Amino acid sequence: MLIANLSPRSMGKTTDTGMMGHAFHEAGYPVQLWDADESEHLSQWHEIAGFPFEVKKNATARFAEEYTPLGERGIDIVDVGHTENHPHIADSVLKVADLAIIHMEASMADYQRMHQPRTSTKVETMVRRSALDRPSRQAPPLWVLLNRVRSNVRSEREIRDLLTEAQYNVFTVKIPMLDEIKQATGFPVEKAARGPFGELVTEMQNLGLVKNA
Numbered sequence: 001m002l003i004a005n006l007s008p009r010s011m012g013k014t015t016d017t018g019m020m021g022h023a024f025h026e027a028g029y030p031v032q033l034w035d036a037d038e039s040e041h042l043s044q045w046h047e048i049a050g051f052p053f054e055v056k057k058n059a060t061a062r063f064a065e066e067y068t069p070l071g072e073r074g075i076d077i078v079d080v081g082h083t084e085n086h087p088h089i090a091d092s093v094l095k096v097a098d099l100a101i102i103h104m105e106a107s108m109a110d111y112q113r114m115h116q117p118r119t120s121t122k123v124e125t126m127v128r129r130s131a132l133d134r135p136s137r138q139a140p141p142l143w144v145l146l147n148r149v150r151s152n153v154r155s156e157r158e159i160r161d162l163l164t165e166a167q168y169n170v171f172t173v174k175i176p177m178l179d180e181i182k183q184a185t186g187f188p189v190e191k192a193a194r195g196p197f198g199e200l201v202t203e204m205q206n207l208g209l210v211k212n213a
């Protein structure tokens, strides 16, 4: 099972990837993370904090050919470099992903960057066109995860409404602005499954997006 974490630009994706990895691990799944971003933030975070699972690097257009997934029960999660700057990496990942997640803040700036980009290909378009490169000829399911959500209910509701109107699937679970996450690399992760990331694992199980551990 390969989950592709995507965003047009910096939108909290590396943090979400690391935290999701820990939440799945704590829920009893074998986990492997993939760093497909040239910045190698996820790998640096692992080097400093020592994740209890492997983080492998492959920020190339050969991801699909070179990646070796965990077995049936395993969860592989890939932190994909910005689709704005590295569409070739995202295209390769999407050939083999079982689920695509767009990570964004509940802000108009992130919504426009994601849904109405001026100079780059829309992430949704990349996901849809990946169907041509997949044995099933079907694109992976696409979901949106709202992160860094401030306790300003109005903007969250507005963005959810816009996303729903535009026919995106949006997780009910949101990742709040968390004080303990000060920077993307380095902080030690403890008890990820007890917070919103654990709730996200449960929602993904309930939706049938992942099998139970």
Ligand SMILES: Nc1ncnc2c1ncn2[C@@H]1O[C@H](COP(=O)(O)OP(=O)(O)OP(=O)(O)O)[C@@H](O)[C@H]1O
Residues within 6 Å of the ligand: 007, 009, 010, 011, 012, 013, 014, 015, 016, 037, 039, 041, 147, 148, 149, 175, 176, 177, 178, 179, 181, 182, 183, 184, 185
């Ligand atoms: N839930 C959160 N609460 C507070 N801060 C967060 C949260 N998630 C991420 N951040 C912070 O937001 C910034 C961007 O997050 P992150 O590096 O994960 O995004 P990214 O999409 O991987 O960006 P890039 O790879 O372009 O640097 C970081 O400083 C990170 O610590």
Ligand SMILES: [Mg+2]
Residues within 6 Å of the ligand: 013, 014, 015, 037, 039, 041, 042, 079, 184
């Ligand atoms: Mg990153």
